[in-house]
Amino acid sequence: IVAKTPHDEL
Amino acid sequence: MNIFRLTGDLSHLAAIIILLLKIWKTRSCAGISGKSQLLFALVFTTRYLDLFTSFISLYNTSMKLIYVACSYATVYLIYMKFKATYDGNHDTFRVEFLVVPVGGLSFLVNHDFSPLEILWTFSIYLESVAILPQLFMISKTGEAETITTHYLFFLGLYRALYLINWIWRYYFEGFFDLIAVVAGVVQTILYCDFFYLYVTKVLKGKKLSLPA
16 A cells, blocks of 8 residues: 555654 | 554654743743744645545544644744744754755655645655754754753654554555655654764753764
């Protein structure tokens, strides 16, 4: 899984 | 959510609150780089625009709101309420040397060429170097108040814990975000020299002062 919007981290 | 991510967030929160309380209790922002704080306010503003577009959790939303509110409060205290105590003569880092290249890079290297994603990328890159004006100020004056070093310690610890969080997420969730990881590594490396001084001096009860 590559991160993209929406990002779940702060 | 794993323990490293949670303690990372709490460490970040601790840093922000320590700084706010230090300024509020001493009625002074001496030794604090207003430029770094302006950059952090810009970091939070550009990263958390997704507050308007997506909901992740109550925890996520409330932490974002707290970070944004605290960073604006800090900037207000430095540039308005306690402006007279702001040491602008020593806060001379040229922030355009950070903002311009970081802005260019976020257009070139991002996950998706959309406005929100580019702003998120910009905030990630900018956060990794936003502490430089503060570190520059300390290297210029050659010293830092102990409370300021606690602030910097928790701020650095936050990103270091996030690195462990990313290793954890990679193994257990298959999650991997190259942009965040590279920026996070850069950000953590910038604190290494400071961590060394913090452990060898501040934790032994000495003031953080650099050799002339």
